Amino acid sequence: MSGTENTMGPTILVTGGTGTLGGHVVRMLTEQGLPVRVLSRSERPSADGVEYVTGDLRENTGIDAALDGIGTVLNLAGGPKGDDEVARNISRAASEAEVRHLVHISVVGADRMPLGYLRTQLAAERAVIGSGVPWTVLRAAQFHDLVFGVARAMAKLPVVPAPTGLRFQPVASEEVAARLVELALAGPSGRADDLVGPEVLTMPDLVRDYLRLQGKRRPFLPFPLPGAAGRAYRSGLNLTLDGADVGKRTWSDFLAARVG
Numbered sequence: 456m457s458g459t460e461n462t463m464g465p466t467i468l469v470t471g472g473t474g475t476l477g478g479h480v481v482r483m484l485t486e487q488g489l490p491v492r493v494l495s496r497s498e499r500p501s502a503d504g505v506e507y508v509t510g511d512l513r514e515n516t517g518i519d520a521a522l523d524g525i526g527t528v529l530n531l532a533g534g535p536k537g538d539d540e541v542a543r544n545i546s547r548a549a550s551e552a553e554v555r556h557l558v559h560i561s562v563v564g565a566d567r568m569p570l571g572y573l574r575t576q577l578a579a580e581r582a583v584i585g586s587g588v589p590w591t592v593l594r595a596a597q598f599h600d601l602v603f604g605v606a607r608a609m610a611k612l613p614v615v616p617a618p619t620g621l622r623f624q625p626v627a628s629e630e631v632a633a634r635l636v637e638l639a640l641a642g643p644s645g646r647a648d649d650l651v652g653p654e655v656l657t658m659p660d661l662v663r664d665y666l667r668l669q670g671k672r673r674p675f676l677p678f679p680l681p682g683a684a685g686r687a688y689r690s691g692l693n694l695t696l697d698g699a700d701v702g703k704r705t706w707s708d709f710l711a712a713r714v715g
């Protein structure tokens with residue numbers, strides 16, 4: 456599709472709009488009366504101001520059609536692998552379609568943590584930044600929803616492994632979604648301040664709070680995480696302690712709603 460054919464309307468394209476984060480974003484945009492298009496790998500009927508189109512961002516299919524008439528894209532698609540390819544494909548297509556604003560979600564510590572997943576996140580950011588499309592990148596800490604899955608799995612063990620010095624700043628995915636919507640509507644702003652949750656919590660803090668709600672207790676087994684990743688975690692390179700936007704919703708608030 457050439458840029459001149461793209462007559463831009465108010466519709467916003469949300470990739471990952473069927474996911475945890477993207478689901479909140481889609482709801483918040485439609486609540487503001489904004490038309491939304493969602494790109495998903497599975498077919499779904501369009502409804503309630505949301506048009507679903509099929510495509511696969513890793514396979515590079517369906518992207519040009521998804522971008523037709525779109526001025527703003529929120530790239531919130533992601534998986535355990537290949538987020539760099541996803542970002543490269545959507546960035547290239549967005550540039551060709553002369554998209555006016557590409558908003559991308561990334562992870563706190565992407566430029567500091569020696570982990571394959573985070574290197575991929577950094578490569579994804581670079582694809583967006585180098586695309587030539589005016590951009591906004593927001594790095595967020597781990598969502599409560601993700602941490603919950605880990606805490607629940609740990610709580611099933613008779614003895615809970617407790618990597619020493621490993622800390623998190625879990626944040627509400629709804630608060631990340633609200634910030635992304637603000638950023639998308641405000642226009643391109645480059646790297647936004649990182650968004651983290653209001654507390655710094657260790658693995659025992661997270662698991663203990665979950666167990667308490669179930670009236671259970673477990674012993675914890677402290678051990679040092681090995682290697683460069685262990686050292687990076689102990690140095691807090693996965694955290695943003697200064698200069699971040701800080702969400703309001705605590706881990707206990709989340710647990711009370713989810714479990715309590």
Ligand SMILES: NC(=O)c1ccc[n+]([C@@H]2O[C@H](COP(=O)([O-])OP(=O)(O)OC[C@H]3O[C@@H](n4cnc5c(N)ncnc54)[C@H](OP(=O)(O)O)[C@@H]3O)[C@@H](O)[C@H]2O)c1
Pocket residue numbers: 470471472473474475476477494495496497510511512513514531532533534538541560561562563594595596597598599601602
């Ligand atoms: N989870 C966290 O703690 C966290 C923290 C900071 C940043 N982030 C960022 O936020 C992103 C979204 O997180 P989430 O928790 O909302 O993820 P999620 O619930 O697992 O949702 C993933 C979304 O990505 C879409 N997707 C995956 N692969 C795709 C592909 N090849 N083509 C098109 N769509 C694809 C899925 O759509 P379909 O299945 O419908 O195709 C789904 O909507 C992450 O990838 C990460 O970059 C997450």
